[in-house]
Amino acid sequence: MNPYIAAAVAEMDKVAVSRLEHPGDLALDPASCRFVAAFARALGARRALEFGSGFSTLMLARELAAQEDNYLLSIDDSARHSRTAREAVENSGCQAKVEFRVAPLKPEFYGLRLLLSYSLAPGLLDAMGPFDLVLIDTPHHKFGREAVFYDAFRAVRPGGYVVMAGANREAEENLYVRNWMSAFGEAIDPVLLEGIGSGISVIEKISEAEPHYPVRGALWTSFKTLYGYGRLLSGGEQ
Template sequence: MTNAEWGEVDRYLVDTLVGDADSEVFQENSAAGLPAIDVSPAQGKFLHLIARSIGARRALEFGTLGGYSTLWLARAVGPEGRVVTFEYEPRHAEVARKNLDRKGVGERVDIRVGAALDNLPALAEEQPEPFDLVFIDADKVNNSNYVQWALRLTRPGSVLIIDNVVRHGAIVDPDPSEASARASRDVLELLAAEPRLDASAVQTVGEKGWDGFAYALVTG
């Protein structure tokens, strides 16, 4: 099958199972010049359902972009829930804030602008309640650092989801030249070695091409 056929299947799945996929968010992002690297509508709802399935009320996100995945998480945690999301680019955060406010969930979302690794110590000092779900979809080279921080900010039973870990199959190369592929191998090896995590990964195809995500349960 080709990417075009994968995309056709995705459109059928979205029409059948997702329905209103908030396409205007993508339009706003495009008009603002943001890169088209959001999760797909089917992936967004999948993330939303995972959060609801575990009863998540507190979610932590690495990589806000224009707020599309954030929107799905904010709906999942409900009116009393909270999403803390890190975004490096101020312009992206500005667009995300407008999108989230327009959709009526802005009060549930705390967007923290700047490098996540610079902002994480301040978050930890606040001694927040443990996060129930962590979604990692930011600069891939720091995925392992984000997982280590996630372990400090979660509890047994929390879930970590790391997006884009397959890299068009580049992870099978034991010494990949692409930094993101090397980082994906590193984070998968970390998930395997970390005794406080039990993890698996699934490769996916669709309108976003060939990739995949890792799913990890915090066990201790």
């Protein structure tokens, strides 16, 4: 097994997740929190990127704080949840450098695939990287997660990792990973840890590569994206 994953699995039970602090169902589940923290520690991660601000932001920030010149960029589409995560980090007294950005989701083409993507300033992720670790724990809107990996890939250093929570969901997250493998081939190496929380995918970036976005399923995916976006605009996904 990958030595960083093995170290994180061996050490994760030692990571404290306070029941008083953990806000409940919508936050990253406690087992996944423990793994993400232990994995960041095993990597000695200094710069991290997160999609989906919340309790996980605090867990990551506490790990990064041990490293000099640390930095965490946390992105969310909800101003309210971003503010809650910011307050949690500030009130915790954690000394890590954490920056929060609110970016609405919008449909965007990746090849023939219309996907929901965070509307970030062009070049922002490249400018703030390279990142050692990316956590994907975004809302579960239809096809709200596939684009995040495409957007983040260039900003991850080779030998860096992307971790996706909630990875056991067959119809959605498993499909995302298959599409990322199709887009990046041997430039990425995914491992699924089914037994941790609701599943964790750990994807190593092996090398730089230009994505070849899958064509298969593009029409159906695009329909689902428009449906998900409609629900998002009408408040049905909140």
